[in-house]
Amino acid sequence: MLKLFLPDHYVKNIFEINPLRLKSKGIKGIITDLDNTLVPWDVKDATPEVIEWFENMKQNEIKVAIISNNNKERVKVFSEPLGAPYFFSARKPLSRSFKKAAKQMGLKREEIVVIGDQLLTDILGGNKAGFHTILVAPIVETDAKITTFNRRIERSILNRMRKKGMITWEK
Numbered sequence: 001m002l003k004l005f006l007p008d009h010y011v012k013n014i015f016e017i018n019p020l021r022l023k024s025k026g027i028k029g030i031i032t033d034l035d036n037t038l039v040p041w042d043v044k045d046a047t048p049e050v051i052e053w054f055e056n057m058k059q060n061e062i063k064v065a066i067i068s069n070n071n072k073e074r075v076k077v078f079s080e081p082l083g084a085p086y087f088f089s090a091r092k093p094l095s096r097s098f099k100k101a102a103k104q105m106g107l108k109r110e111e112i113v114v115i116g117d118q119l120l121t122d123i124l125g126g127n128k129a130g131f132h133t134i135l136v137a138p139i140v141e142t143d144a145k146i147t148t149f150n151r152r153i154e155r156s157i158l159n160r161m162r163k164k165g166m167i168t169w170e171k
């Protein structure tokens with residue numbers, strides 16, 4: 001059970017995720033969360049660094065799709081200028097949007113890595129659907145209300161995983 005919340009990797013931010021290393025592991029696509037993974041939840045547009053990150057992935061032929069539980073307006077305004085396919089109101093951790101994205105990318109589960117800042121939505125959803133998963137540290141600590149509740153559960157899961165020696169990083 002606990003294993004479903006365990007990401008394959010942990011990074012401080014998306015910029016530690018290198019397209020060449022992904023490629024060497026057979027990864028051809030990324031499904032990424034938006035809020036607090038790419039930018040703070042209250043920042044509307046991609047930063048120059050994020051735009052460059054998307055460009056870098058593209059140049060290395062890694063496809064990137066954005067899946068968010070946030071609403072259409074938020075996800076559309078952010079994603080369209082990046083030219084990235086996007087899925088809003090995704091209801092992660094449910095598998096539906098993940099599978100839809102994979103299908104649209106034309107890739108197999110094992111060729112895709114799911115990236116996100118929340119165990120209860122991004123990592124659980126990605127693991128359940130059979131993708132690789134990378135947990136990133138949330139960009140900001142403040143969050144929407146529902147997330148505050150999820151974070152409390154997340155902390156207790158992380159503590160249990162740490163006690164069992166399943167994870168080694170510090171948050």
Ligand SMILES: [Mg+2]
Binds near residue numbers: 033034035036037
């Ligand atoms: Mg998030």
